[in-house]
Amino acid sequence: MSDALRADALLAEMPREGRGRLKVFLGAAPGVGKTFAMLQAAQAQLRxxxxxxxxxxxxxxxxxxxxxxxxxxxxxxRRLDYRGMAMTEMDLDGLLAQRPKLALVDELAHTNAPGSRHAKRWQDVQELLDTGIDVYTTVNVQHLEALNDQVRDITGVQVRETLPDWVLQEADEILLVDLPPRELLERLREGKVYVPEQARAAIDAFFSQTNLTALRELAMQTAAARVDADLNRRYRQRGQEAPAVRGRLLVGIDGDHQAERLVRHACRVAERRHLPWSVVHVDTGIGRSEEARVQLQGAQQLAERLGGEVVTLRGESVAKALVEHADERRASLLLVGRSRQRLRRHWLGRGLAERLLRQANGLEISVIDTEVDRRPATARARQPVRLLDYGVAMVAAVAATGLAWVVSHTLALPNISLVFLAAVLLVAVRSSLGPALACAALSFLAYDFLFIPPTFSFTIARQEDVLTLLFFLLMAGLTGNLASRQRRQLDALRDTQTETTVLLDLSRKLTAATDRQAVLNVAVQQFSAWTDVEVCLLARGKDGVWKVEAGVQRLLADQERAAAEWSWQHDQPAGLGTDTLPGGRWWWLPLSGEEGPLVLLGVSPRDEAPLPAPRRRLIAALGQPLAQALARAQLAEDLEAARLHGETEQLRSALLASVSHDLRTPLTAMRGSIDSLLALGEAIPLGDRLELLEGTRDEAERLDRYIQNLLDMTRLGHGGLKLARDWVAPVDIVASALQRLRPVLAPLQVETLIPKELPLLYVHAALIEQALVNVLENAARFSPSQGRLRISVEADDVELRFAVSDQGPGIPLEERDKIFDMFYTAARGDRGGQGTGLGLAICQGMVGAHGGRVSVGDGIDGQGTTLTLHLPLHPQPQLEEE
Structure with a gap:
């Protein structure tokens, strides 16, 4: 045995994290003591x-x-009012609020009253289990969905309340509560199960000894199958060979009354043989009545509830498509229903089973005779008769007759038949097989009456003319059938192409969506073409408040909000057309990533009718790429947040390393000056005292600029920088910056080159002024005494530039990109022996926040450095005339 199988068995035995355990008390019939046994076990737990x-x-x-x-x-x-009737149901929300370790829930297959959150009680139990609450529950074997047909055949009673078999299969423990039929009947007669009047009716209708014995056998078989599965798992845990799951079971169904019976039988066979199973329907393009579509959808939904896979194939031949799919999936067993014996099937290729036997190679074929049914056989769904198509067939036959009569004087008799064949072919291409056969029959009669001697009579004189007519009828039927089949395939391909086109169109639009809102806008745009539904995309924020992020903005009723809440919490569809809170107008589909729902897609049909299954499947198919796009956008946002967080942490670390030295230097100088003044007082000459005070003031201003730089850089790193834009003149920014730095620039020769006519800037004036101050201070620090410092302002149609040039040592080309890094410490870098190294980094951040940039070039006369602030220009405002 492989280690993988053994590991899977061990993992299956481990308790699922965060999920409660389910113990089922299984019985063959009411009255065997399931509830009593459950309460007895509960009393033991309570003790x-x-x-x-x-x-x-x-x-x-x-x-x-x-x-x-x-x-x-x-x-x-919980009490409910439904159409004036007071009803009681289990208070699911109350149990969830109490959060006991163990909950007792009787009658697992019970149908909840209208207005409840879930349609079935077993769904309530699943929600309790999901929250970590253990559950004891009871169920009778006749309520299992897969056994529904067998129970009806045994008892003659159709059980309406059923539950999927997978619910029982996922139970952690099953306890069979058994009671011999004789004792159960005795309990009935004594009134211990029903009141005496009901007991007599129950014995006559359901609780006969024969029925109870058969039900008891079903219950034992179900429990034995569970024991057998547990035993196989134990063997696999020990690393020994167990009956291996081999192959796959396929069951072919059609839109008829036997489809659900086939599905239930396939579920039982798959469970006994430990095979995965699939329900396969082959769409040959034949139009179906509404009844047939409903029956097919019901069978497919039943298969999903029972744990099977639903597959839809498209092909010309049902047998060929089934065999090819069986080869692709490595299936070992194919289960089909027995075809009805019709003459046309005997003549034209026999039934499906016979064709499968001829084409299958090494595949086990099982044919179920579902015609033997105690219910009256439901007539096969007939296609609606389109009188217009038959009218066209009649017109085509008359037109072909007229054309043949016109050309009969120049064409031979065999060539005239081609005119009628062309008419049959055209009718088949335009409509379907029925009108084509009608056209063939009319053409046959017209051909015999008008062109076969003796004319104007249906009598055939020559023997060879009989063969001619028969061959004409045969060819007309074959060509009509072939053309009709090709048309059906074309329609099927057109439907498939439509679905594929929709998916491709959505994928193409999603490739251009880079953020969450863009993805949501694409979704609304995609669904807006469907005029018969309303769509909204709903999400719940971190504060728990629902918000419509895109689509129809409409207040939701309490029940619709509850359905959305349940769908979000359980990552399953809910609302209209489902078994969970179906009373609202919206169908909710969660679009989920790996960690749960990202957004809820709500669809509300304008006619308030549940969406048909094909439409739901198409919406679910469209939801997959939407969910992937949302997950991709979420991942991009998370990566950007992580990047910003990393940069912030880097800034914090660098600040801790730099602040101890760069901020202590001015503090030390200030403290020394103050200590000298305090210690010596007036013993210090007046000029020296003034110099000490001016030095203290300069160091305090220097320290203030450091702190301001630190605060600005922290705001940039945390995204707290908000732009309060307004229109401002560039000359005002330059003048204010020079005024602030007047003491720093005093030892230099400052030149300003500012044109008289300059466009206005739409910026945060204080930030741009601070950026210019940082550049000017940086230039002053590196300029020699009495050196030149030039400030120039230029503008074109696109941007405005502030250029600051100095005569300092300059910056080598290989280091020009580094001067904008925080805490750059190179000898010719931003710091120049003193400062925090944040000035130019802040400058670049402030200008970049406005959509601009900072560039580095050569200084005055090729000496020093020029730093240029590039700011984009906006359309100028219209000035009001006085």
């Missing part, structure tokens, strides 16, 4: 100190069962 709560228990007035409820804490039932 051990387990926190449990009774969700719902149906005692049916049995005194012994009611006595077992004593001492068990119970959750009050």
């Amino acid at each position: 051990q100190g387990v926190n449990l709560r009774v969700g719902v228990v149906e005692t049916h007035g049995r005194a012994e069962t009611e006595s077992m409820l004593a001492g068990l804490p119970q959750q009050p039932l």
Whole structure:
């Protein structure tokens, strides 16, 4: 045995993290003691100190069962009003709020009252399990969906309340509660199951000894199958060979009454043989009635509930498509229903089973005779008769007759038949097989009556003319059938192409969507072409508030909001047309990533009718690329946030390394000057005291600029920089910057080159001024005493430039990109022996926030450096005339 199988078995045995355990008390029929056994086990748990709560228990007035409820804490039932009737149901929300360790939920297959969150009680149980609550529950074997037909055949009663078999298969423990039929009948007669009047009716209708024995056998088989599966898993855990899952079971269905019966039988066979199974429908392009489509969709939905895979194929031949698909999926068993014996099937290729036997190679074929049914056979769904098509067939036959009569004087008799064949072919291409055959029959009669001697009579005198007519009829039928089949295939291909085109169009649009809002806009644009539905995209923020991010902005009713909430929490469709809160107008489909839903896609048909299955499948197909695009956009946002966080952490580390030296230097100088003044006082000459005070002031201003730079850089790193733009003149920015740096620029020869006519800038004036101040201070620090410093302003149609040139040592080409890095410490870099190294980094951040940039060039007369601030220009405002 492979290590992978053994590992899978061990993993399957481990408790699922965060999910409760399910224990099912299984019985063959009501009255065997399932509820009593469940309450007995609950009493034992209560004595051990387990926190449990009774969700719902149906005692049916049995005194012994009611006595077992004593001492068990119970959750009050929820009351519902439906059409004037007061009804009670289990309070699911109350149990979830209490969060007991164990909940008791009787009658797992029960159908909830309208207005409940879920249609079935087993769905309530699944929600309890998902939140980590253990559940004890009861169920009778006749409620299993896969056994529904067998139970009906045994008892003659159609059980309406069913649950999918996978619910039972996923149970952590199954306890068979058994009672011999004789004892159960005795309990019935004594009134311990039903009241006496009901007991007599029950014995006559359902609880006969024969029925109970058969149901008891089904219950034992179900429990035995579970024991067998557990035993195989144990073997695999020990690393020993177990019955291996080999091949796959395929069941072919059509839109008829036997489809659901085939699905249930396939589920049972697959469970016994431990085979994965698929339900396959081959679409040959033949139009179907609404009844046939409903039956087919019902069978496919039943297969999904039972845990099977649903596959739809398109092809000309059903047998060929099934065999090819079986080869692709390495299937070992193909299950089909017996074809109805019709003469045309005997003459034209026999039934499906016979064709499968001829084409299959090494594939086991099982044919189920579903015609033997106690119910009256449902007539095969007939296609709606389109009188217009038959009218066209009649017109085509008359037109062909007229044309043949005109050319009969110049063409031989065999060539005249081609005129009628052309008419049959045209009718087949335009409509379907029925009108084509009608045209062939009319053409046959016209050909015989008008052109076969003796004319104007249906009598055929010559023997060879009989063969001519028969061959004409045969060829007309074959060509009509061939043309009709080609048309059906063309329609099927057209439908497939339409779906593929929609998906490709959506994928093409999504490639250009770079963020979440763009993806949502693409989704709304895609669905806006469907005029019969309304679409909205709903998401829940971190504060728990629902927000319509795109699509129809409409207030949701309480039930619709509850459906959206449940769909978001459980990552499953809910609402209209589902089993969960179906009373609203919206169908909710979660578009999910790896960590859960990203957004809810809500679809509301304008006619308030549930969406048909093909439309739901198409929407679900479109939802997959949408979810992937949303996940990609979310990932891009997370990466950008991580990048910013990394840069912020880098800034924080660099600040800690730099602040101890760069900020301590001015503080040390200030403290020394102040200590000298305090210690010596007036002993210091007046000129020296003034010099000390001026030095202290200069160091304080220097320290203030450092702190301001640190604050600005922190705002840039955290995204807290907000642009309060306004129109400002460039000359005002230059004048204000020079005024602030007047003491720093005093030892230099400052030149300003500013044209009289300059466009206005639409910027945050204080930030641009600070950026210019940083550049000027950087230039002053590197300029020699009495050196030249030039400020020039230029503008064109695109941008405006502030250029600051000095006569300092200059910056080598290989280091010009580094001067904008934070805390750059090269000898010729931004710091120049003092400063935090943040000035130019802040300058670049402030200018970049306005969509501009900073460039580096040579200084005055090729000496020093020129730093240029490039700022984009906006359309100039219209000045009001006085």
